[in-house]
Amino acid sequence: xxxxxxxxxxxxxxxxxxxxxxxxxxxxxxxxxxxxxxxxxxxxxxxxxxxxxxxxxxxxxxxxxxxxxxxxxxxxxxxxxxxxxxxxxxxxxxxxxxxxxxxxxxxxxxxxxxxxxxxxxxxxxxxxxxxxxxxxxxxxxxxxxxxxxxxxxxxxxxxxxxxxxxxxxxxxxxxxxxxxxxxxxxxxxxxxxxxxxxxxxxxxxxxxxxxxxxxxxxxxxxxxxxxxxxxxxxxxxxxxxxxxxxxxxxxxxxxxxxxxxxxxxxxxxxxxxxxxxxxxxxxxxxxxxxxxxxxxxxxxxxxxxxxxxxxxxxxxxxxxxxxxxxxxxxxxxxxxxxxxxxxxxxxxxxxxxxxxxxxxxxxxxxxxxxxxxxxxxxxxxxxxxxxxxxxxxxxxxxxxxxxxxxxxxxxxxxxxxxxxxxxxxxxxxxxxxxxxxxxxxxxxxxxxxxxxxxx
Numbered sequence: 001x002x003x004x005x006x007x008x009x010x011x012x013x014x015x016x017x018x019x020x021x022x023x024x025x026x027x028x029x030x031x032x033x034x035x036x037x038x039x040x041x042x043x044x045x046x047x048x049x050x051x052x053x054x055x056x057x058x059x060x061x062x063x064x065x066x067x068x069x070x071x072x073x074x075x076x077x078x079x080x081x082x083x084x085x086x087x088x089x090x091x092x093x094x095x096x097x098x099x100x101x102x103x104x105x106x107x108x109x110x111x112x113x114x115x116x117x118x119x120x121x122x123x124x125x126x127x128x129x130x131x132x133x134x135x136x137x138x139x140x141x142x143x144x145x146x147x148x149x150x151x152x153x154x155x156x157x158x159x160x161x162x163x164x165x166x167x168x169x170x171x172x173x174x175x176x177x178x179x180x181x182x183x184x185x186x187x188x189x190x191x192x193x194x195x196x197x198x199x200x201x202x203x204x205x206x207x208x209x210x211x212x213x214x215x216x217x218x219x220x221x222x223x224x225x226x227x228x229x230x231x232x233x234x235x236x237x238x239x240x241x242x243x244x245x246x247x248x249x250x251x252x253x254x255x256x257x258x259x260x261x262x263x264x265x266x267x268x269x270x271x272x273x274x275x276x277x278x279x280x281x282x283x284x285x286x287x288x289x290x291x292x293x294x295x296x297x298x299x300x301x302x303x304x305x306x307x308x309x310x311x312x313x314x315x316x317x318x319x320x321x322x323x324x325x326x327x328x329x330x331x332x333x334x335x336x337x338x339x340x341x342x343x344x345x346x347x348x349x350x351x352x353x354x355x356x357x358x359x360x361x362x363x364x365x366x367x368x369x370x371x372x373x374x375x376x377x378x379x380x381x382x383x384x385x386x387x388x389x390x391x392x393x394x395x396x397x398x399x400x401x402x403x404x405x406x407x408x409x410x411x412x413x414x415x416x417x418x419x420x421x422x423x424x425x426x427x428x429x430x431x432x433x434x435x436x437x438x439x440x441x442x443x444x445x446x447x448x449x450x451x452x453x454x455x
Contacts, residue, residue, distance in 0.1 A: 009242070009243065010067055010097055010099075010124070011065045011066055011067035011097050012064045012065045012066070013061075013064060013065075013066055013067070014066065014067045014068065014069075014070035014071075015054075015057075015058050015066050015067075015068045015069065015070075015085065015089065016051075016054070016068070016069045016070060016071045016072060017050065017051055017054050017055065017058065017069065017072075017078070017081055017082060017085045018048050018049060018050050018051060018069070018071075018072040018078050018081075019034070019039065019040070019048070019049045019051060019072075020034070020040060020044065020045045020046060020047050020048045020049055020072065021045065021046070021048055021071065021072040021073055022046055022048045022073070022075055022077065022141050023046075023073050023101060023139055023140070023141050023142040024045060024046035024139075024140050024141050025138060025139045025140075025142065026137075026138050026139075026140075026201060026204060026206055026210055026214075027138060027168060027194050027197075027200060027201065027204070027214070028045075028200075028204065029195075029200065030070070030071035030072070031045045031204050032199075032200045032203040032204055034071075035203055035204065035205075036203060041205075042204055042205025043205070045204075046141065048072060048075065048077060048078060050078050050081045052081065054085075055081065055084055055085060055088065058085040058088045058089055059085075059088035059089045059091065059092040059094065060092075061094075063092065063093035063094050063095070064094060064095070065094070065095045065096075065097065066089055066094050066095070066096050066097065067097045067099055068082075068085065068086065068089065068096055068097070068098060068099070069082070069099065069100075070099065073100055073101055073142070074098070074100050074102075074103075074106050074110075075103060075106065076103060076105060076106065079105075079106050079109060082106075083109065083110065083113060086098075086110065086113075086114060086121075087113075087114075090114060090117045090120060090121065093120075094120070095120040095121075095122070096117075096120065096121050096122070097122050097124055098110070098121065098122065098123050098124065099124045099125075099126065099165070100123070100124075100125060100126070101125070101126045101127075101139060101142040101143055101148060102123075102125050102143060102147070102148055102151035102152070103143050103147065103151070104143075104147055104150050104151045104154065106151075107123070107151040107154060107155055108151075108154060111154070111155055111158045111160060115158070115159075118159055118160050118161070121160060121161070122160070122161040122162075122163065122187065123152075123155050123160055123161065123162050123163065124162075124163045124164065124165055124190075125148055125151065125152050125162070125163075125164055125165070126148075126164075126165045126166075126167070127145065127148050127149075127164055127165075127166060127177050127181065128166055128167070128168055128169055128170035128171075128174075128177070129145070129169075129170040129171045129173065129174075129177065130145050130173065130176045130177055130180060131145070131170075131171060131173070132144050132145050132146075134170050134171050135170065137210075137213070138170050149180060149181070149184075152164070152181060152184045152185070153184045155184075156184040156185070156186060160186075161186050161187050162184060162185050162186050162187060163185055163186070163187035163188045163189065163190070164177070164181045164185055164188075164189045164190065165190045165192075166178070166189065166190065166191045166192070167190055167191065167192030167193070167242050168192060168193055168194035168195070169191065169192070169193060169194070169221065170194075170217070171217070171220075172220050172221075172225060174191060174229065175229070175232060175233065178191075178233060178236065178239070182236065182238065185238055187238070188238050188239070188240045189236070189238045189239050189240065190240045190241075190242055191229070191233075191239065191240070191241055191242065191245060192241070192242030192243075192244060192245060193218075193221045193242070193244050193245060194214065194217060194218060194221075195244060197214040197215060197217070197218040198211065198214070198215065201214045223248060226245055226248050226249065227249070230245075230249060305415045306411055306415050306416070306417070306442055308416070308446070308447055309417065309419070309435045309438045309439060309442070309446050309447070310329060310331060310416070310417065310418035310419070310446075310447050310448070310449055311418065311419045311420075311421070311426050311429070311431045311432060311435050311446070311447075311448045311449065312325065312326075312334075312418050312419070312420055312421075312448070312449040312450075313420075313421055313422055313423045313424045313425070313426070313429065313431075314348060314349040314354075314420065314421075314422050315349075315422055315423060315424035316424045317348055317424075318348060319348065319357055322348070322354075322357070323357065323358065323361050325449045325450075326358065326361070326363055326418060326449075327361060327363075329416070329418075329447070329449065330416050331363055331416050331417070331418045332363060332364060332414045332415060332416045332417070333363070333364045333365075333366065333410060333413075333414035333416070333417045333418065334354065334358050334363060334364070334365045334366070334417075334418050334420050335366055335368060335371070335410060335417050335418065335419050335420060336351055336354070336365065336366065336367040336368070336420045337368065337371040337372055337419050337420065337421055337430070337431050337434060338351075338367070338372055338420070338421055338422060339369060339372035339373065339374075339375060339378060341354075341367045349422065351365075351367050354420070364413075364414060366410065368406065368410070370401055370403070370406055371401075371403055371406060371407075371419075371434060372430070373390075373393075373394050373397065373430050374397070377390060377393050377394065377397075387428060390430075391433060394430050394433050395433065395437075398433070398434065398437050403434065403437070404437065404438065404441050407434075407438060407441075418449065419431040419434060419435055424450065425450075426448045432446075432448070
């Protein structure tokens with residue numbers, strides 16, 4: 001499964017109505033892209049120019065989740081045209097994630113005008129530090145910390161959904177931001193690092209001082225600092241970690257540890273939007289896209305409480321390692337997808353033995369041969385057949401047998417299933433192919449459980 005990054009973590013698509021941004025943030029990705037492709041220079045980016053010709057396109061398309069804006073901000077100067085864009089998008093059924101370094105007057109105007117759309121308008125305010133000196137250095141023309149907090153408190157008091165982005169963290173004191181905003185946040189607080197520091201700052205025309213401070217900031221965001229930050233904030237249910245931090249913690253603590261704490265890393269509603277955006281780019285089938293484009297409530301109903309699909313193999317396992325893995329991930333169903341679950345070369349792989357073992361630990365066991373490949377397919381693959389041909393044949397079998405429908409029968413009772421097959425590594429295993437199809441259907445993560453060395 002591909003890693004979801006950038007704006008795709010938050011919304012299916014983006015809309016913008018201006019070129020340039022008056023905030024003129026030194027680390028700005030949009031500024032770097034505009035300069036790279038010749039649309040602006042480092043000097044002209046701060047001259048924010050409205051683009052009225054884009055208005056007609058802002059609300060087009062089937063209702064989806066839109067991040068607005070993503071390359072500029074909503075300011076007093078462009079407030080009218082931004083309000084018109086919001087009106088077009090909301091009136092056509094879209095859900096809008098308003099991302100801003102907020103000015104109180106702008107947020108007040110939006111809240112007053114769109115009070116009837118509180119279910120489809122979410123604010124996400126960017127606050128990377130509580131120190132105005134730091135904010136002024138990195139975001140020269142953006143509002144102060146106090147103004148951003150006042151805008152957040154006002155939106156929250158008026159009954160709107162509110163969230164915060166601490167990406168990028170502009171110093172090592174992001175916990176102060178979290179403490180200050182938490183009482184007024186109804187949704188999530190996203191924490192991330194400044195990315196591609198040297199290249200981006202240089203592209204944006206940074207001077208020597210800015211480059212030096214950027215390098216120092218990047219160096220301060222080392223593994224020790226990030227792990228301390230994680231330990232200090234892990235009990236705050238509103239915290240979400242951006243992809244760069246997730247990757248760092250994953251590399252330090254491993255897949256099994258991360259899998260057992262999914263909610264600390266992923267907002268599953270937003271992950272659904274990210275998956276939808278990814279599938280659009282990959283030209284997934286119309287049927288899958290129809291499912292993916294369902295609104296969040298429909299997707300949540302389709303997921304029906306399932307947050308991850310696990311897979312595990314019998315090879316190299318023993319009773320203790322097997323049950324420890326299942327219990328540490330709260331597995332409630334071992335779904336055996338092997339063609340034959342008896343006549344194995346060693347006792348542990350026997351379906352009868354596994355059934356007795358897991359049921360003794362309060363975990364259900366089911367063997368469903370309908371989810372297995374045919375004997376002919378297995379024989380051809382084991383005789384040195386082509387893996388791509390096996391994938392094609394089994395993928396067709398998934399459709400022909402309506403395996404997702406069969407899976408749903410099991411998920412009426414169980415919410416944390418683990419697909420059981422023989423392979424220790426899921427790379428060349430049909431359970432992985434089935435799990436990937438389930439991932440697209442239910443918008444969930446896939447975790448392959450492996451025995452730790454020495455256990």
